[in-house]
Amino acid sequence: MKLGTLAIVGVGLIGGSIGKAVKERGIAQRVVGIEANPDSAQWALTNGLIDEVAAQVPDDAELVALCVPSDLVAEWVVALSQHPAPLFDVGSVKAPIIEAIAASQPVPPTFLPCHPISGSERSGPQAADAALFDGCTVVVTPLQHTAARAEQACSEFWQALGAQVVSMQPDAHDAALAVTSHLPHLLAFAFMQQVDDAHLPLTGGGFRDFTRIAAASPELWWRIMQLNRKALTAALDDYADNLRAMAEVIEQGDEGKGLALIQAAVAKRQRAQRLQDES
Amino acid sequence: MKLGTLAIVGVGLIGGSIGKAVKERGIAQRVVGIEANPDSAQWALTNGLIDEVAAQVPDDAELVALCVPSDLVAEWVVALSQHPAPLFDVGSVKAPIIEAIAASQPVPPTFLPCHPISGSERSGPQAADAALFDGCTVVVTPLQHTAARAEQACSEFWQALGAQVVSMQPDAHDAALAVTSHLPHLLAFAFMQQVDDAHLPLTGGGFRDFTRIAAASPELWWRIMQLNRKALTAALDDYADNLRAMAEVIEQGDEGKGLALIQAAVAKRQRAQRLQDES
Incomplete structure (x- = not known):
């Protein structure tokens, strides 16, 4: 791709x-x-992440990457709806963004909703990493009237960055990501509430990894959890049931059930690791 | 130390x-x-982790490291109560081990309960790592009648392995570790219950780190959660309150409270990271 x-x-x-x-x-x-x-603009320019800074998207742009927070995507898509270039976003939720655009006008056929499943607890251009998308999965959620040309251009672009492209329905994406990403963030934020300074010297590698996502940007995550509130609440309800089941077997000392629950968790985690290792 | x-x-x-x-x-x-x-014995011998294999602790041993699962420590301490050498365990719980010994005889003055806060989701001698204790914290919980000589010998031994030694009361250790280690394992095991195969391609680095501890040994963790059931249940009750508070602000869309909760979590996590980086 060039x-x-x-x-x-x-x-x-x-x-x-x-x-x-x-x-x-x-x-x-x-x-x-x-x-x-x-x-941020100056830093990105000085450090060669971009070649120039502009106030608006140039008319001759052949592809537009909207990398603004999820709740700002809709207004950019609306503003660029007459621009001929394919454009995509990178938001962690999809249906609410599409609904926000559709609330003011038909979603332009040039727009392909995208979500690269890749990130970091760090933020800002200083944390930029050229390998961030290499081997990662990018979910695309084309709509019925998305132009084939836009879908193809955006998909080829992600593949050129080393990513695998997977196509899904927006609602299915939001429900799955509520489980695999938004819920873990919520659980880690809740967990940190009961950690105090006296605990900190008594933490090891397990604590460090389990809570790494709790170092993420508060504003970004508040927005994501708000936008995907419906799917996240459903995932949290399921979690509350699972937590209650674990608490019960521990309280009852039911070794058969307790071991079965833990073994199921471990087997799934090992399968996930094998999949990540292979990709 | 030699x-x-x-x-x-x-x-x-x-x-x-x-x-x-x-x-x-x-x-x-x-x-x-x-x-x-x-x-395991043969592997450890062949790979130079030990010099010889024996059926029992030699009479001339100058120090005994009891590295058996927590629920087997008490019987070993009882069996070795006449041995003159200082001995320590490495169990993740302390008060239940001490109580299990005390149920059959006075805890020998040669025994120092220890817990190196270091581990891995891997197990067996094949996963042995000479740097595992370098920079880690080892909690020791001496009792009133623990011999100063035993405490000193064990502490010097850990320091010789690169660890920092911290002294605590057994109950305080168990309450703190319930929060910093046992609860995160429980939360991760519960979380994995709702992850299915269709979710696995939609996971990234956050998921991987958050769930790493869910790949741990089921038998080991069932035992730890059973032994520390009392403190773990108290920690889980606090967690349920924290989770409910998070769920409420998300449902109500209360940005002020929601951001404040997340910001408190992020600030604590960053403080924890600074402490770990410094140590």
């Missing part, structure tokens, strides 16, 4: 990583960054 | 790592392993 001009709206962790990877892999001749925070 | 003979009872992950570290650092002239599983 683009002329790529526009990146929002040059934070994700937008910055896209810029860095595109430059390293020679995917575009020119990368233009549109970034509201002047410090 | 020992003559060190005896290690139970040459699994922890016992094997002690053997490996002792040999690498030249802390003992001779390391004798006592291991019920003949394959």
